[in-house]
Amino acid sequence: xxxxxxxxxxxNLTESxxxxxxxxxxxQLSLQVSLSQRNESTxxxxxxxxxxxxxxxxxxxxxxxxxxxxxxxxxxQSKTLENMIDENCADTPIPLPNIKxxxxxxVVEYCNKHAEVGVDAxxxxxxxxxxxxxxxxxxxxxxxxxxxxxxxxxxxxxxxxVADMIKGKTPAxxxxxxxxxxxxxxxEEEQVRRENQWAFx
Amino acid sequence: MYMNEPxxxxxxxxxxxxxAMKTDTxxxxxxxxxxxxxxxxxxxxxxxxxxRVPLVDLVSASQVSRSWKRAVSSSLxxxxxxxxxLLVHSQSTRTPYAISTRAFDxxxxxxxxxxxxxxxxxASTLRSSSxxxxxxxxxxxxxxxxxxxxxxxxxxxxxxxxxxxxxxxxLVGHRLVVAGGAFDFDDDPLAVETYDLRAGAWEAxxxxxxxxxxxxxxxxxxxxxxxxxxxxxxxxxxxxxHSYDPEADAWHGPYDLRPHRDVYCCVIxxxxxxxxxxxxxxxxxxxxxxxxxxxxxxxxxxxEIGEMPPGMVRKMKGERFCASSMSACGAGDFVxxxxxSDPGTAVWCEVVGGGDCRWGRAESPxxxxxxxxxxxxxxxxxxxxxxxLKQALATGDPRNVIxxx
Numbered sequence: 001x002x003x004x005x006x007x008x009x010x011x012n013l014t015e016s017x018x019x020x021x022x023x024x025x026x027x028q029l030s031l032q033v034s035l036s037q038r039n040e041s042t043x044x045x046x047x048x049x050x051x052x053x054x055x056x057x058x059x060x061x062x063x064x065x066x067x068x069x070x071x072x073x074x075x076x077q078s079k080t081l082e083n084m085i086d087e088n089c090a091d092t093p094i095p096l097p098n099i100k101x102x103x104x105x106x107v108v109e110y111c112n113k114h115a116e117v118g119v120d121a122x123x124x125x126x127x128x129x130x131x132x133x134x135x136x137x138x139x140x141x142x143x144x145x146x147x148x149x150x151x152x153x154x155x156x157x158x159x160x161x162v163a164d165m166i167k168g169k170t171p172a173x174x175x176x177x178x179x180x181x182x183x184x185x186x187x188e189e190e191q192v193r194r195e196n197q198w199a200f201x
Numbered sequence: 202m203y204m205n206e207p208x209x210x211x212x213x214x215x216x217x218x219x220x221a222m223k224t225d226t227x228x229x230x231x232x233x234x235x236x237x238x239x240x241x242x243x244x245x246x247x248x249x250x251x252x253r254v255p256l257v258d259l260v261s262a263s264q265v266s267r268s269w270k271r272a273v274s275s276s277l278x279x280x281x282x283x284x285x286x287l288l289v290h291s292q293s294t295r296t297p298y299a300i301s302t303r304a305f306d307x308x309x310x311x312x313x314x315x316x317x318x319x320x321x322x323x324a325s326t327l328r329s330s331s332x333x334x335x336x337x338x339x340x341x342x343x344x345x346x347x348x349x350x351x352x353x354x355x356x357x358x359x360x361x362x363x364x365x366x367x368x369x370x371x372l373v374g375h376r377l378v379v380a381g382g383a384f385d386f387d388d389d390p391l392a393v394e395t396y397d398l399r400a401g402a403w404e405a406x407x408x409x410x411x412x413x414x415x416x417x418x419x420x421x422x423x424x425x426x427x428x429x430x431x432x433x434x435x436x437x438x439x440x441x442x443h444s445y446d447p448e449a450d451a452w453h454g455p456y457d458l459r460p461h462r463d464v465y466c467c468v469i470x471x472x473x474x475x476x477x478x479x480x481x482x483x484x485x486x487x488x489x490x491x492x493x494x495x496x497x498x499x500x501x502x503x504x505e506i507g508e509m510p511p512g513m514v515r516k517m518k519g520e521r522f523c524a525s526s527m528s529a530c531g532a533g534d535f536v537x538x539x540x541x542s543d544p545g546t547a548v549w550c551e552v553v554g555g556g557d558c559r560w561g562r563a564e565s566p567x568x569x570x571x572x573x574x575x576x577x578x579x580x581x582x583x584x585x586x587x588x589x590l591k592q593a594l595a596t597g598d599p600r601n602v603i604x605x606x
Binding site for chain 1: 242
């Protein structure tokens with residue numbers, strides 16, 4: 001059995017630090033005990049004293065059935081996914097039937113980028129600007145995805161980008177950009193909304 | 202179509218998927234050439250997007266369709282309401298004494314250039330009174346004034362009976378009060394005159410104006426504000442305040458409103474129905490702080506409601522804030538603190554809730570913010586709404602009337 005490194009307990013430690021150190025010590029102890037129980041004959045000579053915890057991954061399924069994996073820490077940016085993870089519903093693939101595969105891929109990319117540590121604000125802003133530098137139709141899809149998944153930063157970014165599309169335009173130009181007279185009649189539009197609400201209650 | 206298909210509760214998602222596919226194929230069948238149209242923006246997503254659109258662009262947005270019009274008014278009412286604009290009017294001191302106006306919209310933090318109708322060729326100086334957004338030009342031949350939010354309409358009246366330079370002017374209810382200013386003769390009995398907007402005529406008032414206020418140049422040394430009933434005049438350096446009631450033709454005061462001996466300059470304005478006094482602490486070259494007090498009109502006691510954050514005060518370092526160049530103008534819940542020599546910066550105190558306040562500061566884009574060498578600047582502020590903007594945009598080519606800088 002490897003010797004455990006005992007933390008120095010000096011009188012200057014605060015109570016919480018002491019608790020944290022005690023807990024860490026306990027965890028190390030219990031892990032070592034379980035390890036030695038399993039591999040008594042083979043003593044591994046790895047340098048790390050703690051086994052690495054497997055990163056928790058959440059699987060998302062797009063409307064076409066494609067699956068995408070996203071690390072739990074990145075998924076926490078979505079309030080919807082965060083709630084599901086808290087309620088332990090995230091162990092099976094989560095179906096997202098109103099988000100297409102290529103949009104979902106980009107949204108996962110966004111969450112991964114924003115979950116990274118040590119990225120400076122300036123380069124993140126530049127990355128965000130590039131992210132929304134796409135066709136209007138794609139930006140609208142991003143908005144719907146961000147709204148459904150409740151990702152506040154992505155929603156802000158995309159709404160701002162759409163607001164910039166509205167600025168400085170006459171009503172006729174806005175109609176053209178947003179294709180207001182779409183194939184949906186007002187009744188069909190209503191039905192889609194109602195159907196969406198009912199399906200996800 | 203999809204309505205007749207059984208929508209089983211065990212697989213609602215599968216059916217939704219079918220519906221999406223069906224309309225895509227339908228659309229594809231109808232028009233093979235162009236790509237399918239983007240999903241329409243509607244409901245709360247549209248409203249959320251509209252919160253980020255500046256007010257002036259919301260005018261076009263509200264004319265797109267009925268649902269967009271509803272979304273605009275809902276977004277303005279609930280999500281991101283209208284906030285009072287600061288209007289900066291610069292008058293050239295050379296003929297034709299043209300007036301150019303820039304505006305700051307705190308709702309979207311944008312600066313705009315506005316082309317407004319000129320009141321007429323005036324060699325006289327444009328002045329403003331912080332009360333009810335009044336802009337006026339006083340000349341020996343006439344008095345021109347405008348008090349609508351965007352100063353689109355000007356009224357012209359005969360000049361007051363006594364010529365005076367730089368008097369106290371305020372719009373109190375339906376009366377325009379003109380008081381003091383520099384006279385040719387001392388102790389003129391017609392020190393105060395009021396112009397009744399309804400009757401379109403001047404009335405001389407018999408009340409004696411406080412000696413303190415006679416012979417003082419209003420724009421430099423006095424801060425004037427008014428509500429529906431009374432006019433309030435504060436000496437910027439001493440904080441001594443008088444009030445005048447035009448209905449009763451009576452002066453009241455003096456009240457010493459200076460709340461703190463470190464305050465070297467006091468300016469007053471109305472926000473949220475309250476009389477707010479903003480004081481600069483320290484001295485002209487070195488402003489140590491800016492605070493706001495609410496003055497209770499019955500007891501004349503000042504209650505501190507807020508202090509400018511130190512970060513904002515630091516931005517004032519190295520600049521001179523002379524009392525003579527400071528002024529305040531208030532509208533809605535905002536009191537803007539203005540400095541003549543720096544028309545490109547908007548500083549405000551927003552009164553919130555039960556007498557607390559939030560401070561804000563915005564600088565206009567560098568190229569267009571400064572004051573030209575031969576220009577005089579005055580400030581007004583008002584609640585500019587959609588109807589005023591529509592009216593303004595109708596005066597000319599919409600793209601030129603209001604432009605963002």
